[in-house]
Amino acid sequence: MICHGIQLKEKVFKATIPIKEMSGWNKTYGFTKHTGDHTSFHSIAKNKCVDLMRQGQSIKHALHKQTDVAKNDYRIRLSASIDVSRHLLHQGLPFRGHDESEDSTNKGNFLELLKYTSDQNEIARKVVLKNAPKNNQMTSPPIQKDIVHCFAEEVTRSVLQEINNDVFALLVDESADVSDKEQMAVVFRFVDKDGIVKERFVGISHVKETSSLSLKNAIDSLFAKHGLSLKKVRGQGYDGASNMKGEFNGLRSLILKESSSAYYVHCFAHQLQLVVMAVAKKHFEVGDFFDMISVLLNVVGASCKRKDMIRESYRKKVEEGICNGELNTGTGLNQELSLQRPANTRWGTHYKTLLRLIELFSCIIEVLEYIQDEGVDTTKRRQAYGLLKYFHTFDFAFYLQLMLHILGLTDKLSKALQRRDQDILNAMSLVASTKRELQKLRDDGWDDFLAKVCSFSEQNNTEMLTMDEKFVDSRRPRKKTNITNLHHYKVDYFYTVLDMQLQEFNDRFDEVNSELLVCIASLSPLDSFRQFDKSMLVRLAELYPDDFSFVERLSLDHQLDIYLDNVQRDERFTDLKSLGDLARVMVETKKHISHPLVYRLLKLALILPVATATVERCFSAMNIVKTASRNRICDYFFSDCLVCFIEKQVLDTVTNETVIKCFQSMSERRMHL
Template sequence: MRGELNGLRTLISRESRSAYYVHCFAHQLQLVVVAVAKKHFEVGDFFDKVSVLVNVSIASCKRKDMMREIQRDEIEKGISNGEIKTGKGLNQEASLQRPGSTRWGSHYKTLLRLVELFSSVIKVLEYVQDEGLDNTHRSQANGLLKYIHTFDFVFYLHLMLVILGLTENLSMALQRKDQDILNVVSLVKSTKRQLQKLRDDGWDSFVKKVLYFCEKHNTEILNMENDFIDPRKPRKKTSITNLHHYQVNCFYTVLDMQLQEFNDRFNEVNSELLVCTSALSPIDSFREFDKEKLLRLVEFYPEDFSCVESVSLEHQLDIYIDNVRGDEMFADLRNLGDLARVMVETRKHISHPLVYRLLKLALTLLVATATVERCFSGMKIVKTVLRNRIGDQFLSDCLLLYRKSLFDDVTNETVIKRFQVMSERRIHL
């Protein structure tokens, strides 16, 4: 889709300079995180090991029950020692969650649970290593026990936990159906600033957390002043210290890659385009209306507005906003689609042709939230291999039924009555 040479975006852009590619913001955020895992060897290896770790730890009901029992014993011990507080909603039963590439935020939840259940996971792996019936699982457990006691594992566990924690709030906001574009762009900028702040000033506090975790769980602790030994080439001198490797080659490098991916995927052109488009929003009596932003939006479409029309639009916008704010038909509109429909119904698209043209261009932009992704997911569920010859109308009806929220106010009696009058039935429903 995004290919610079022969991708669909490039082919369409060759046909029209005014065709803009706006990717789903929630999907872009997921790609930002995944891109680092693919490009950075140690991070990619870390996530691969975490996936195997989860599979081995909760591969059977017996191991799940064992983890719950170990966790319950530790909580009871902590409560009796006064180390753990009690109260409503505290000390709930927890279990590891399998991460999924298509379930946004699942990696963050997996790492959170892994930190919380670290001692329990170690005991389960020790049991699998000593008592497991499957030789494959026993060897996997043995390798995982060696890996999770290394400084590398603890370091990347906390590093990705911090990065995913900073992006989690943005991820949840982007998946809301009613998300405001202005708020989305603001959150993206705030997330980038926090990542930059972590990169510039967060090293010392980050290392303290890593070392504290290592001491608490008796894992490997490195002297940062010693020479770094590459585990892949242990006999070769690296001529750098542990501090340089973990701070520069790992911490700074991963964060720089994250920031670069943010800048590449959430570029200023798309962000500004969406911010300017939001100025057409009819919500709350056109609260977001901004004449300057709409004139800037016109500059994105030079082939659709001549110089004379751009000057004329500047004067037409003043009349337009005064006209629609004083009309009760435009009082409770929720989106640009409703605005376009009411403008046609009231024939204001004839009175304000340039504004209506700008509105039609804005409607061609994709919704930059997870709504579009949900539509495609729903389509994949409805249109399966067994329904590969489904017609457009039947597909539309099935997708309408799939969106259950639309039928919250429809009673069973109404459905039965409508079905009954469609044709004669042998029995009365």
């Protein structure tokens, strides 16, 4: 182009300047006349040459520069929407509002939080919401759902990477959500690369019916979605429902057909709840006691006015205690209390109810007396009269202290069983310890127990009995019983209830006698591996034919002797308390590499589920994410929100850049970053 311009210049110069003028080479006016003004051919050619040399001023470059600016603005808007979505998912808050128009005062959490965060950032403020193009604001409901789906996909992918194509246990339960849809929650239990037991929620599925075949199809769909196989399942944990644990047509048997080593374990915490409630159902007096507690909750807890009366009475009681120096003051002390209604599916609530009953007993008596004397409803007045009559009997004080003691012992066990890292061997050990405590209470605890009953009766002015006097049956007062009060309450009540409790423990927790758990016990590190039994561990390997070949079982027989000598001589293995501690220390000391077959056995023992508490927590989270005001949330968006809300720790590890890449790859976008 430059050469062409010079050639044009020479032609024009020769054509416009006479020969005589060219001879005057030192005359500058000839060149000025030759170039002409800005409209001359020479000036136009010169300007075109200059424009060609300045690429930054070209139209193409200007358009390209505009595209970079648009991409940067697009990235800022997308990142802002991702940040807002992350916060809402972390808190389990709703995204949408009732009216998302610009003048609305109820736009919803997403738009309101996006506006607030953008106002704090001057750069973002210029490109988001009303300052963004109307067709590219990145705030529409489909965009929100896509971002949440990206988060859920990355969280699930991280969980699957933790499993690393290894074996795992399957925990399943179903429950209805607020819109009366039956939802099946699925949790995986596995051992990660650091030797730590983890339970991760991977999603929910809406099932139209709760038959075992329907649940199995839903599990198959979930596994196919994530590229998993039932062949890797080595344990099953359910709550004991017939459609789950059925030996012939239950979900348990359907999965066993595809994975013969997927051993089923009935949820320990659920079994414990059945143990406690079985006594209430079988023993009439205990059943009557809990029935009266239920009536109390209906009479006192069914009215806001009566609840306020209890709170006010308790407040006055606390103030008097503080003034008299009987109560201390400080952060967290003397909080407002109310009666808690027990629930069969909430383990430990009966114990909390009885604790509140003792603490608020005097306040409850005051409210019942008010209802009896000044109540409007005749039925409630009659019920209050019956409750007052019962609460002043010795039987009430007796069963209150007895069930409080029993539920207190089992409450500690229930909380221990609900730990996510609890291994089945330690769980059985805790069950055995609880049974021993109950047996100890039966054999040697009568005197201390009776002293607590008498103390409660004396403090609250309830009926007192002399144990050496003849027992009088209130149902047949004229008939002689020929037994003393001591015999009646100690033998017929105290011993009977505890014997029933111990019998239920033995019947419900019969897994302790199973061959599988006996073999697992040989892995215990307690007392310097005192329970180690090589033959049992070889037998344990035989129970998992898909994980140990014939050659590996032979090799395991030789490896176990070296393993035992190695860990017994290592001081780092001396104070271990559980199988979980053993797995963690083996990874820390790299002994899982030296003894891979033993570590494989250890992982198989650890992934056996103990309780479905994690699944129950998922249902609690389900009631937070899906509420009555947003009960029309679609199933896949509901599942994505739950995955992110429950697995918050994993959600925090997902970067914005990862979400942007996933978001861009989902479909054709207006901008390509």
